[in-house]
Amino acid sequence: DADGATPRRFRGDYDDQRDAGQRLADKDGVRRQARGLGETAAQDAYRRELLGAVQVRRAERPDRLSFHLTKGPGGRQVAVVTGELLVRADAQDDAQLMGSLAPYGFEATPIEELRGRVVKLSNPALPIERLTDIARLIRTGGHQASVNHITPLGPVIKGRGGPENTSAQLTYPPSYAGNAAGRPVRIAIIDTGVTAERRTDGWLRGLATPENIDPLDDLPTPNGFLDFGAGHGTFAAGIVAQVAPDADLVMYRAMDSDGVGSEAAVACAMVRAVEEGATIINLSLGVETVDGQPLVAIEVALDLIEELDPEVLVFAAAGNDGSTRPCWPAASKRVVAVAALAADLSPAPWSNRGFWVDCSAVGEGIVSTYVKGVESPELDPSPDTFGADAWAVWSGTSFVAPQVAAAVARIAQEDACTPRAALRTLYSGRRVLPDYGRVVPILAGT
Numbered sequence: 001d002a003d004g005a006t007p008r009r010f011r012g013d014y015d016d017q018r019d020a021g022q023r024l025a026d027k028d029g030v031r032r033q034a035r036g037l038g039e040t041a042a043q044d045a046y047r048r049e050l051l052g053a054v055q056v057r058r059a060e061r062p063d064r065l066s067f068h069l070t071k072g073p074g075g076r077q078v079a080v081v082t083g084e085l086l087v088r089a090d091a092q093d094d095a096q097l098m099g100s101l102a103p104y105g106f107e108a109t110p111i112e113e114l115r116g117r118v119v120k121l122s123n124p125a126l127p128i129e130r131l132t133d134i135a136r137l138i139r140t141g142g143h144q145a146s147v148n149h150i151t152p153l154g155p156v157i158k159g160r161g162g163p164e165n166t167s168a169q170l171t172y173p174p175s176y177a178g179n180a181a182g183r184p185v186r187i188a189i190i191d192t193g194v195t196a197e198r199r200t201d202g203w204l205r206g207l208a209t210p211e212n213i214d215p216l217d218d219l220p221t222p223n224g225f226l227d228f229g230a231g232h233g234t235f236a237a238g239i240v241a242q243v244a245p246d247a248d249l250v251m252y253r254a255m256d257s258d259g260v261g262s263e264a265a266v267a268c269a270m271v272r273a274v275e276e277g278a279t280i281i282n283l284s285l286g287v288e289t290v291d292g293q294p295l296v297a298i299e300v301a302l303d304l305i306e307e308l309d310p311e312v313l314v315f316a317a318a319g320n321d322g323s324t325r326p327c328w329p330a331a332s333k334r335v336v337a338v339a340a341l342a343a344d345l346s347p348a349p350w351s352n353r354g355f356w357v358d359c360s361a362v363g364e365g366i367v368s369t370y371v372k373g374v375e376s377p378e379l380d381p382s383p384d385t386f387g388a389d390a391w392a393v394w395s396g397t398s399f400v401a402p403q404v405a406a407a408v409a410r411i412a413q414e415d416a417c418t419p420r421a422a423l424r425t426l427y428s429g430r431r432v433l434p435d436y437g438r439v440v441p442i443l444a445g446t
Contacts, residue, residue: 016444018168026393029164030365030446033395037320037350048077054258057220067150068128072288074325079150081262083124085135086296089117091143113268117300132290146296149263151285163392165384168367172202173245182416185409186248187280188273191233193253195371201389203369212251216373219258229259231371236284236402238369243406267301274305274312279419282405283316284398286327298329313419315405317397319352331356338401339436343445351397353435360436363400365393365446403442
C-alpha cells in the first residue's frame with residue numbers, strides 16, 4: 001500500500017497488545033531511548049566513556065577479551081582486539097610479504113572453524129597504530145587484512161537509555177503451522193546468548209543450552225547488577241518468537257555479557273550455525289571499521305556459507321549512529337541491511353542509512369522478553385529492576401533485523417519456499433524510502 005501498510009502478509013497479525021494506558025506509560029522511556037541514539041557530541045562523549053568503562057571492567061579478567069581503541073574514518077572510536085591481525089590465508093604464499101612481517105614477531109594461527117582460510121597474526125606487544133599500519137601494508141601487496149574488530153552491541157552502540165520496564169505481558173501468538181505448506185525454518189541468533197531463567201509464561205522455552213547461556217552478571221565480577229549487554233540476545237529471541245512462533249530458533253553466544261565479541265568469533269558462529277542447519281542468520285551487531293573496509297573474517301564466513309548452502313540469508317542491523325557511513329557486516333553485499341523507522345513509519349533520524357541499506361521496519365519502543373535483574377547505575381542513573389518473566393521496551397536497529405528475519409522465516413514455511421524467495425515475497429509491493437530501502441512494517445513499536 002502507498003502508506004506503507006502490509007500489502008499482503010501479516011495484516012493485523014501483530015497488533016499492539018498493550019492498552020492505551022500502557023502505551024502512554026511506555027512513551028517517556030522510548031523518548032529517552034531515542035534521544036540516546038544518533039550521532040551527537042554528547043552521545044560520542046558518552047560512548048567514549050562507556051567503552052573506557054568496558055575496558056576497565058575486564059582489566060582484572062585475563063580470561064575475557066581485551067581490546068584497544070582507535071579512530072575510524074568518521075572520527076568515531078573503534079574497538080579492536082589487542083595485538084591481533086586477520087589475514088586471508090593466501091597471504092602466507094607471498095614469500096616477500098612474509099619476510100617483511102618477520103621482524104614483528106607474530107604468532108600465526110589458522111582459524112580452524114573458517115577452514116583455515118583466515119590466519120590470526122598475534123603479538124600483544126604491538127600498539128594499535130602499528131597494527132593498523134601493518135594491515136594497510138599487507139593490503140598494498142594485494143592481500144586482504146585487517147585488525148580483528150570488536151563487533152559491539154547493546155548499550156555500547158545504542159548510547160544512553162537502555163531497556164525500560166513495561167507492564168505489558170504479551171500472550172504467546174497462535175501457531176500458523178496448520179496452514180503452512182512447508183517445515184519450520186531454522187533461524188540462528190548470534191548474540192549474547194539467552195537467559196537461563198525458565199519463564200512461566202511459555203516464552204523462550206527450550207532455547208537455553210550449556211553453551212549459549214547469557215550469565216547476565218559476570219563483569220568485572222558478579223556484583224548484583226546486570227552487565228552492559230545483558231539480555232540483548234534474550235530480547236532479540238522474543239522478537240523472533242512474536243513474529244514467527246513456529247520457527248526453529250537456535251541461539252549462539254559469540255558476545256560476552258558486556259556486549260563484546262570479536263568479528264572472528266562471530267564469523268565462526270555463523271559457519272557453525274549453517275553447518276547445524278540454519279538457513280537464516282540474525283546479527284544484531286555491527287561496527288564502523290578502521291579503514292571502512294569489510295570485515296575479513298565475516299567475509300570469509302559468507303564465502304563458506306555460500307558454498308554450504310547458497311540459499312542462506314544473513315540479516316544485520318544497520319547501526320544507530322544516524323550516519324550514512326557503512327556499518328559492517330550490514331553493508332556487505334551478501335547481507336540484508338536493516339534500518340529503523342519510528343512507530344509512524346517515518347525515518348528514524350538516529351538510524352544509520354544509505355545506499356547500502358536494503359529495508360527498514362519499526363525500531364522505536366519494541367516490546368519483548370527480557371531478563372531478571374537490576375540495571376547497572378553506570379548505564380542508567382535511575383536503574384530499573386526487572387522481575388521474573390520480565391518484559392521490556394527497547395529501541396535500536398538490533399531489534400529491527402530479527403523482525404525481518406522472522407518474517408522471512410514465516411513466509412518460507414507458509415509457502416514452502418527458500419528464504420531468498422520468501423524475501424522477494426516480503427518485498428513485493430512495498431514502497432521504497434530513500435536510504436532506508438523497502439518499508440516492511442511488522443511490530444508496532446511505541
